[in-house]
Every structure is written in structure tokens, then in C-alpha cells.
Amino acid sequence: MERRARIGILTISDRASTGVYADASGPAIDATMSEILTSPWEKVVRIVPDGIESVRDAIISLVDDEGCDLVLTTGGTGPAPRDLTPEATEAACEKMMPGFGELMRRKSLEQVPTAILSRQTAGTRGKALIINLPGKPSSIRMTLLAVFPAVPYCLDLIGAARLETDPALVLAFRPS
Numbered sequence: 001m002e003r004r005a006r007i008g009i010l011t012i013s014d015r016a017s018t019g020v021y022a023d024a025s026g027p028a029i030d031a032t033m034s035e036i037l038t039s040p041w042e043k044v045v046r047i048v049p050d051g052i053e054s055v056r057d058a059i060i061s062l063v064d065d066e067g068c069d070l071v072l073t074t075g076g077t078g079p080a081p082r083d084l085t086p087e088a089t090e091a092a093c094e095k096m097m098p099g100f101g102e103l104m105r106r107k108s109l110e111q112v113p114t115a116i117l118s119r120q121t122a123g124t125r126g127k128a129l130i131i132n133l134p135g136k137p138s139s140i141r142m143t144l145l146a147v148f149p150a151v152p153y154c155l156d157l158i159g160a161a162r163l164e165t166d167p168a169l170v171l172a173f174r175p176s
């Protein structure tokens with residue numbers, strides 16, 4: 001029996017974390033993962049304000065304390081002074097995986113010219129993969145679908161839980 005995957009959903013937003021507006025991006029990640037995954041999984045949801053320490057500590061806690069296999073962040077990837085998610089991700093990770101950000105920016109560029117303003121990246125910490133998504137709720141499904149074909153094999157390689165996907169939506173590629 002395969003182990004149930006644990007997926008961290010981390011919303012990074014000054015305003016959503018203080019209740020100025022309701023978080024729409026975390027629920028969009030949850031909904032997209034429910035669409036994509038056919039293997040058992042459970043979520044661990046957090047909302048934190050922007051900042052290197054707040055975000056780094058949340059990622060470390062989701063991986064080290066909560067045992068997450070995958071952490072999906074949203075928000076804080078742009079150029080504004082308080083957008084520090086890529087720096088925090090780098091501080092929490094042992095290896096950076098720049099291909100994720102490159103592909104998401106390329107896909108987003110088909111929709112909005114400001115896609116290049118996102119500094120989103122990805123990396124690994126122990127047996128966990130951390131991926132940054134932009135903050136816009138409308139960007140979540142498209143960016144996740146773009147990179148997800150490579151996610152299950154990446155988790156295999158780092159020794160995380162095995163993920164199965166709905167092939168009608170995401171064809172997970174596992175080189176033989």
C-alpha cells in the first residue's frame with residue numbers, strides 16, 4: 001500500500017493573512033490538486049504574511065514537522081519590496097530547481113505580459129519538493145497544470161510519496 005501523500009498549501013499574503021480579504025489562492029491550489037490527483041493525499045494549510053523569516057519558517061515547519069512531500073506556495077514572488085518568497089524558498093531549500101519557474105513563466109506569458117515579473121522558483125528540502133506559484137488566484141490552475149507532468153517523477157527521485165494523476169488532465173512522465 002502506498003503512503004498517503006501530504007501536501008502543504010502555503011498562502012503568502014499580508015492582506016489575506018490579516019483578513020483584509022478572504023484567501024482565494026490557497027483554495028484554488030486545493031481545488032486543482034483534487035482535480036489532478038487520483039492517489040490518496042491530505043492537505044496541510046497555512047497562511048502567513050510576506051517576509052523572509054515568516055515564509056522560510058513556514059516551509060521548514062511544513063516539511064520537518066508536518067512531513068509534507070510537496071509544498072505549494074502562492075504569493076510574494078513579484079518585485080515589490082515585501083515580495084520575498086523566492087528568497088525564503090532558497091533559504092529553506094538544499095537544492096534549487098529553476099526549471100519549474102522557467103516553465104511557469106513561459107506558460108503565463110501566453111496570458112499576461114507581466115508574467116515575467118514573477119520570480120517564482122522551486123527547490124528541495126530533504127524528501128520534499130517546494131514550488132512557488134504566483135499570488136493571483138487566476139494563475140494557480142494554469143501554472144500547476146504546466147509543471148505537474150514532472151512533479152511525480154521528481155518526488156520519486158527524492159524519496160517522497162508516490163503520486164498518481166488523472167491522465168486526462170496531467171500525464172505524469174516517468175522515464176523508464
Ligand SMILES: Nc1ncnc2c1ncn2[C@@H]1O[C@H](COP(=O)(O)OP(=O)(O)OP(=O)(O)O)[C@@H](O)[C@H]1O
Nearest residue numbers: 011013014015016022023024025075076135136137
Ligand atoms: N491569497 C490571495 N487571495 C485572493 N486574492 C489574492 C491573493 N493573493 C493575491 N491576490 C490578488 O492578487 C492581486 C495581486 O497579487 P499580489 O501578490 O501583488 O498581492 P499583494 O498586493 O502583494 O497582496 P498582499 O498585500 O496581501 O501581500 C492582489 O491585489 C489581490 O487582488
Ligand SMILES: Nc1nc2c(c(=O)[nH]1)N[C@H]1C(S)=C(S)[C@@H](COP(=O)(O)O)O[C@H]1N2
Nearest residue numbers: 075076077078108114115117118134135139
Ligand atoms: N499566470 C499568471 N502569472 C502571473 C500573473 C498572472 O496574472 N497570471 N501575474 C504576474 C504579476 S502582475 C506579478 S507582479 C507576478 C508576481 O505575483 P506575486 O507577487 O503575487 O507572486 O506574477 C506574475 N505572474
